[in-house]
Amino acid sequence: MSNYNYDYIIKYVIIGDTGVGKSCLLxxxxDKRFQPAHDLTIGVEFGTRFVTVDGKQIKLQIWDTAGQESFRSxxxxxxxxxxxxxxxxxxxxxETFDHLVTWLxxxxxxxxxxxxxxxxxxKSDLESKRQVTREEAERFAGENDLFYLETSAKAANNVxxxxxxxxxxIYNKIKTGVFDVSNQSNGVKLGPLQGGSSLPATGSAGGGGGCC
Structure with a gap:
């Protein structure tokens, strides 16, 4: 995939406590690899990948955020x-499940x-050490109108x-007009195939906040 041949850019964040595997999921x-000894994220890390949805090429810009309280601001x-x-x-x-309320x-x-x-x-590969049942996690997701999946960065399950x-x-929200693609603060930006700029957005690699 050409770096300039896509329809949309979408901004993602990965959030949660320290050590839950956010960086490993990214x-x-x-990169389709697992790195078991991963240093704690300081501030944020960043990655990109293209996916295809409904025939549209979409570039995901993914920000992996630190879980420590000292970096919360x-x-x-x-x-x-x-x-x-x-x-x-x-x-x-x-405790990482109990803290989801605050993260949400x-x-x-x-x-x-x-x-x-x-x-x-x-960490669904560690079933024998499970402390949170699938049912209670699904209940939390359902009560808050969220999707739920169990993943394993190590085994690449559901990543x-x-x-x-x-x-x-997100793409369905674009099609139905929930996301206004002319407003980059929504986290969606038109790519070159939709008449948008092929240049990276200014401030995206450290300024924080803006898309994409």
């Missing part, structure tokens, strides 16, 4: 202008009100599906 999705600025958010917890650590409040306060949000129960399903929901 690496598995963008920095990472919140990246929620602004995000069309998609993956809310990640570790199925083997109950943050997203809904700082991101676009139409942001498509998916809850991911990561692709998590990003593609969320992108499909």
């Amino acid at each position: 690496l598995q999705f963008t 920095i990472t919140r600025s990246y929620y602004r202008g995000a069309a998609g958010a993956l809310l990640v917890f570790d199925i083997t650590r109950r 409040e943050d997203v809904r306060k700082h991101a676009n009100p139409n942001t498509s949000i998916m809850v991911l129960g990561n 692709e599906e998590a990003f593609v399903k969320t992108t499909e929901d």
Whole structure:
């Protein structure tokens, strides 16, 4: 895929406690590899990948945010202008699930009100150490009108599906006019195939906030 041959750019954020596997999910999705010994994210990390939805080529710009409380004020600025958010917890650590309420409040306060949000129960390969049942996670997602999937960055289970399903929901919002593509603060930008600019948006690699 040419870096200039796509229809839309969509901004994503990955959110959750430290150590739930956010960076591993990003690496598995963008590079198809798993890195078990991953340094803690300082501030934010960034990755891109193209996906195809309904025949449209879509470039995802994904911001992996730090889970430490000390970085919370920095990472919140990246929620602004995000069309998609993956809310990640570790199925083997109950406290990471309990903290989803706070993370969700943050997203809904700082991101676009139409942001498509998916809850991911990561580390599904560690079933024997599970502390959070699928049923209670699905109940939390349902009560908050969110999607839910269980993933394993290590085994690559449902990693692709998590990003593609969320992108499909965002694209449906584009088609139905929920997202105004002329307003980049929505987290969606027209690509060259739709008459948009092929140049990267200014400030996207460290200024925070803007799309894409």
